[in-house]
Amino acid sequence: MGLSKLDPRTKLAWYVLMIYFSLISGTVVQLCLVLLAGIMASLILTGSLKQYKVVILILLFLGLQILVVQLIFCREGVLIYQWGILKIYSEALPLAITGLLKASIIVFASMQFFTSASPxxxxxxxxKFKIPYRFAMLVGLSVRFLPLMKAEYISIIDSQRTRGLRMESAWDNLKGIFPTFLPFLYRSVRRATETALAMELRGYGRTKTRTFTSNIALKPYDTVLISAMLVVIIISLTSKVLPLI
Amino acid sequence: MNEKIFRTDTKALVGSVIIGIVMLIMMQVTGRIDAILDPTLLLLNGTCWAFFTGLIVLMYRQPAGIIAGVVEAVVAMATGYSPLGFFFLFANVIGSIVYSLISSRFSMEKLSHHIIAMLGTAVTGNLCVMVGLIYVFHLDWKIALLSSSITAFVGTIVAGILTKSIYGSLQKSALLQ
Amino acid sequence: MKKIGNKIAKVTIEKLVFPHEEKPALKNIDFEINQGDFIVITGGVASGKSILLHSITGAIPHYHNAELTGRVTIMGQNIKDMRLNKMSDYVGYMMQEPQNQIIGLDVYEDVAFGLGNLEIPLKEIDQRVKDTLEFVGLSGYESRQTASLSGGQAQRVVLASVLALNAPILILDQPTAELDPQGRNELYKRLGQLNKTQNLTIVLVMDRIEEVLNYANRVFYIQSGEIVKQYSPEEYYMEQIEHRKEKIKYLTSFNLNHVKSSEMIAKITDVFYQYKNDLLGCEDINLDIFKGDFLAIIGLNGSGKSTLAKLLIGLLKPSKGEIKVFNQPLSKEKLAEIRSRVGFLFQNPDYQIFASTVEEEVGFSLKLRGDVNEKIEQKIEESLEFVGLLEYKKMHPHRLSRGQRQLLALASILVSDPEFIIADEPTSGLDENQGYMIMDKLFHLSKNGKTILLITHDLTMAKDYSNRLVALHNHRIQLDIPTRDLDQHLDTLKEIGLNFHNLISFREVQDGTFEA
Known part of the structure; x- marks a missing residue:
């Protein structure tokens, strides 16, 4: 069964499940299991993990940041090293690792969900969640305009560079924000105005409903999967809440 | 329906998506500069966030502000632009609502109005980020509070001034008419 | 000869005023549109042409704020009483930038967008999408991603999306302003066909005079918001010929007398460029540019013209070969100095505009170059005067029309007095009158000793203004000739898709082959 066959609502339930477990799991082993489950799901349904390559570097950088902050500021556990005012406690490393794992699960699951279906x-x-089509259709619009606007921003930078704007160092880039951002903003407002007019003149929002060229429907296996996931969350929640009562 | 808070015409809806994308791209640009100049505080990024959260509400009101915030966060997550988008999702939505509620009470002609509205946004937005820092990254709450306060303070002042001047020149340009 | 039917619309606008403006944008407008009319609207820079279209489509007053005194009725309905999203029953509107009007991710989805909004059953949508795509010559493009379309294809997709709705009136704002001659020819042929065979009423703002007058039956000339003259296409043609003849005589003498200078401005040696995505930019480029050259680089879209321009200003670094400008290599250390002596005019002026007044915008170029002499103000005024924008110096640049914004971009580069000006499709997106205005300014600069490199797919302008022509084809230089020798090379040029044969201005009229 391929990924595309599942109803997006099933995928949403899975996403909720992943986020829920990333937040309630506390130990490294639990978190690793959750991450592994997510990765397995992607492997089974799409057969590839290539799209996640871009985030690995960002996560490594984030991990390093968390580690540094924990090493400097963590005050839990026992003191294991001191150098001047710098005190390193034993819990710093475990906290950094669980923090990074939680972040990784959230990042992974979000990317998995938001790239799992077409706009x-x-x-x-x-x-299906009763959101009017005038709002729901904005999803497609954002996917449509992102690449176009990215390219446009690069052209704007080029254009200002030929005028003498320097964009070499971080400091240059800081000074270059306004001369590049403002034309981008003006252009985008113009674009929004024109696009919206073109849409209205083609009948956008004329009536409450419209004809879509495709449809989605829950199949029996979707219902089974969603119910199963709900049951898992409910059991887990009850087992957490009951002892408190 | 309160016209100072809501607007649901197509221009506002499409505008929210497009300015949401501008926000996304500018968040990435400022994030890169921050990574070199101030990798832990992310002052530019925080200011950029506050500025857009306010500007979009001034331009297109609600639900455009919320939509733009969601577009920014979701596209950031989906494309791997900024994988931490999840944490901004709540900040974006709550910050935007707060900005609407405050700005609708003022004429927004004075700098003080912009600063007050921005203060509400920056504080609530950074509060969301703070919760994330504590709960997900297990950061000590005092440290999280300190870092969020600095970002909120800088964001309030700088973004407050920026929304006033840039919204002003947008009005002068007649592009919003 | 098609037949003109009954009145379909009536436009009476006593006055139309935008907020915060004193002068009305339109006034004393009074005309009727008959079924089957093909009306062409023309006029100078910022004359109110697009605004007139907006008020026929209902965009004014429903979408843009403006105070309209008067009445616009279509098929007996006052459009003031109609919601904008019901206007598709009456008019289809195609605006200037096609990429802004494409809503769907693929071609099918885009053409189906409007049909879906009208709640047409899916089966009929399929059929209509298929038929309209076939009509615009894009059969089989259904699943093509809209982001990957060329300018001409995107324009045709927008046309299909608008036509699919079957509105009785089609309104177009400079529909071919961004197309190369081939694309322009095809689009007008289709419009003419629609008008003749299906009796579709067409109102358009003209971009180029060449083809459209063959299909039109009325021409409106609009000036400062007023229709000052109505012509038949023949009359308008004749008047324009007289005007043009003078101009061409004047230009040709300049071209013929051009003497090649020996002072080198730029030298490109064995340059090869490949984009990161392995796309070839250009190869084997050898080109010497001399002082005083008005060099036109021509070629179809995608032939490598813009790559060449970007290489010259150091936005791209050659993968192989060497480029020297003012006898200096384009190295990191020299780049800032070289750029301060070169002016680069981009296709889209909006990529630069960021200040809140016109004069600030021009001054920014000086500021970037670290110019701090007290003559700044005088310099700004001079360059604004030169492009004719001095009276707008306190205005927000985005209140200017597209043509005026291009002139502003020109002023912004002229203010720092560059020796060498590179203009990349500077007339794209402009109508003919606006385009000539820009070209006339460049021509003046050239006469005063500046070196100009013009990149264009507009063969008429290349021929009329340059003294040297370089033709690119498949990323290589195919031809490098003095413009006065053009006649000997017409066939070679035609082989690479640059057909100068059928564009010699107003040939049709002089041959008597013109028909309306």
Whole structure:
């Protein structure tokens, strides 16, 4: 069964499940299991993990940051090293690792969910949640304009550079923000105004409903999967809450 | 429906998506500069966030502010632009609502109005980030509070001034008419 | 000869005023549109042409704030009483930038967008999408990603999306301003066909005179918001010919007398460039640019023209070969100095504009170059005067029209007095009158000793203004000739898709082959 066959609502339930477990799990082993489950799901359904390559570097950098902050500020556990005012406690490393694992699960699960369906499927899902189509269809619009606007921002930078704007160091870039951001903002407002007009003149929002060129529907296995995931969350929640009562 | 808070015409809806993308790209640009100049405080990034959260509400009101915030966070997550988008999702939405509630009570003609509205946004937004820092990264709450306060303070002042001047020149340009 | 039917619309606008402006944008407008009309609107920079279209589509007053005194009715309905999203029953509107009007991620989705909004059943949508795509010559493009379309294809997708709605009136704002001659020809042929065979009423703001007048039946000339003259296409043609003849005579003498200088401005040696995505930019480029050259680089879209320009200003670094400008290599240390002596005019002026007044915008170029002499103000005024924008110096740049914004971009580069000006498609997106205005300014600069490199797919302008032509084809230089020798090379040029044969201005009229 391929990923595309699942209803986006099933995928949403899975996403909720992953986030829930990333937040309630406390130990390294638990968190590793959750992450592994997520990775397995991607492997089974799409057969590839290539798209996640971009985040590995960012996560490593984040991990380093968390580690440094914990090494400097953590005051839990026993003191294991002191150098002047710098005190390193024994809990610093475990806390950094669990922190990074939690972040990794959230990042992974979010990317997994938001890339798992086409914009139109997300639109249809939102409509199943009773969101009017004028709002739901904005999903497609954002996917449509992102690459276009990225390219435009680069052209704007080029254009200002030929005028003499320097964009070499971080300091240059800081000074270059306004001369590049403002044309981008003006252009984008113009674009928004024109696009919205073009849409209205093609009947956007004329009536409450419209014809979509595809549809989504929950299949029996979707219902089974969603119910199962809900049961897991409910059991877990009850077992957490009951002892408190 | 309160017209100072809500607007649901197509121009506002499409505008929210497009300015949301501008916000995303500028968050990435400022994030890169921060990574070199102040990798832990992320002052530029925080200011950029506050500025856009306010500007979009001034331009297109609600739900445009919320939509732009969601677009920014979700696209950041989906594309791997900024994988931490998840944590900004709540900050974006709550910060935007707070800005609407405060700005709708003022004429927004004076700098003080912009600063007050921005203060509400920056504080609530950074509060969300603070909760994330404590709960996910297990950061000590005093440290988290200190770092969030600095970012909120800088964001309030700088973004407050910026929203006033840039919204002003947008009005002068007649592009919003 | 098609037949003109009954009145379909009536436009009476006593006055139209935008907020915070004193002068009305339109006034004393009064005309009727008949079924089957093909009306062409023309006029100078910022004359109110697009605004007139906006008020026929209902965008004014429903979408843009403006105070309209008067009445616009279509098929007996006052459009003031109609919601904008119901206007698709009456008009289809195609604006200037196609990429802003494409909503779908793929071509099918985009053409189906409007049909879906009208709640047309899916089966009929399929059929209509298929038919309209076939009509615009894009059969089989259904699943093509819209982001990957060329300018001409994108324009045709927008046309298909608008036509699919079957509105009785089609309104177009400079529909071919960004297309190369081939694309322009095809689009107008289709419009003419729609008008003749389906009796579709067309109102358009003209971009180029060449083709459209063959199909039109009325021409409106608009000036300062007023329709000052109505012509038949023939009359307008004749008047323009007289005007143009003078101009061409004047230009040709300049071209013929051009004497090649020996002073070198730029030298490109064996340059090869490949983009990061392995796309070839250009190869085997050898080009010497001399002082006083008005060099036009021509070629179809994608032939490598813009790559060459970006290499010259150091935005791209050659993968192989060497480029020297003012006898200096484009090294990191020299780049700032070289750029301060070169002016680069981009296709889209909006990529630069960021100040809140016109004069600040021009001054920014000086500031970037570290110019701090007390003559700054005088310099700004001079360059604004030169492009004719002095009276707008306190205005926000985005209140200017597109053509005026391009002139502003020109002023912004002229203010720092560059020796060498590179202009990359400076007339793209402009109508013919605005385009000529920019070209005339460049021509003046050239006469005063500046070296100009013009990149264009507009063959008429290349021919009329340059003294040297370089043709690119498949990323290589195919031809490098003095413009006065053009006649000997027409066939070679035609082989690479640059057909100068059928664009010699107003040939049709002089041959008597013009028909309306």
């Amino acid at each position: 139109q499927e997300f639109t249809l899902m939102l409509m």
